[in-house]
Amino acid sequence: MGVQERRARERQELRGEILEAARELFVREGVDQVSMRRIAEKIEYSPTTIYLYFKDKAELIDCLCEETLGKLDRRLTQIENSTPDPVERLRRGMKAYVEFGLKHPNEYKVAFMTELKPDELAGGRAKAMGQNALNHTRSSVKQCVAEGRMHVDDVEAAAQNIWATIHGLTSLLIVKTTFPWADRSKLLEQLVDTHIAGLMAERTVPAL
Amino acid sequence: MGVQERRARERQELRGEILEAARELFVREGVDQVSMRRIAEKIEYSPTTIYLYFKDKAELIDCLCEETLGKLDRRLTQIENSTPDPVERLRRGMKAYVEFGLKHPNEYKVAFMTELKPDELAGGRAKAMGQNALNHTRSSVKQCVAEGRMHVDDVEAAAQNIWATIHGLTSLLIVKTTFPWADRSKLLEQLVDTHIAGLMAERTVPAL
DNA sequence: CCATAAAATTAACGGTGTTATGTTATATCA
């Protein structure tokens, strides 16, 4: 009897259709323009059917973002494995992060620019996954310090600040589209250079 | 006689009441929890009356944010006038910026973490005002370069990157409230130190 | 063929921003 398997497969198929339809709306128009009714119309099902496959809209969007965030994680892992020099690794990772954000602005917004409400404690897998980028950063910083190429008294704080730095550029470029920015690649290059130079120059106790 | 003045005054009074009621909701619960109906209930008027005083919700929120953003601008001006040393001025300005954002998270979100839709071209005075922070930064950087204390080939890009850096920390701290952050003041101190150290260390053409 | 379970739909609730249409109070002028 393969009937159960078939049903499970059909279930997954429709689930996939929902995600596909939602993704199309989401990447083009952003999370606010995704509505259960619009998704339903695209797949030609009733709006409430979606609730048989996803707990609510937040979970649906979370699924979409998690998939995309996975790309960032894999890219960072790839860089990690292919770049032995920790400083260069950090450099490449930072650039890859910003480029990722600019390539997937709507996913980036959900993962890094909105807070999950306290009631949906379990949710936010995409957000959790996004924060994983920090793990890559931390390990690189640790190695830099171990090799004596950076002088920071607090590795954790340094890693968090690297994250803050690249997130700052990413999010501003996403949100302030009409602002007269300097050339993007120059901006990114300079930001990475400056921050890393700062980390390599700094003394632990500057004034004594 | 004087009836017109009185009416204008009463008009302004009600306008003020609307703003006050809206602000209370806004600062406590955020922009999404502000609704015309809730404001109306608080001031004991019908929801649609608000539209006689504000074009729409966006304009109302914009008003609230603009007021608050003014505080940031004045603070930065104050620092500018009271801190002759441009490096120290930059330092203080950056710290003041982050502290402002953490003190007024909802206003900060509207001004710096959301994009205005293209249809509301005129609106977004708060956002425009917020971007004014960059002007303070730019002038300080310019002076640093003029005094030979920083070596950057592009002042505009450097200023924009300073903005990006502090915005990054500010916005992440606002949004990722449950994240295990290092000590805030240490984070901020280190971020400012690192970036400024990078700007002071850097050579214009590093590799040649 | 029928009972059962699964899947999908319809109806409805309470909420949103906003517009068009009424109503009421106030000020001006004959």
Next chain:
DNA sequence: TGATATAACATAACACCGTTAATTTTATGG
């Protein structure tokens, strides 16, 4: 003073939204 114009405010309604409950349709196993 009383009619009229006008400004201020309210009611009703539109088109959405996310979500839940109740209901119907569809497919399965006996």
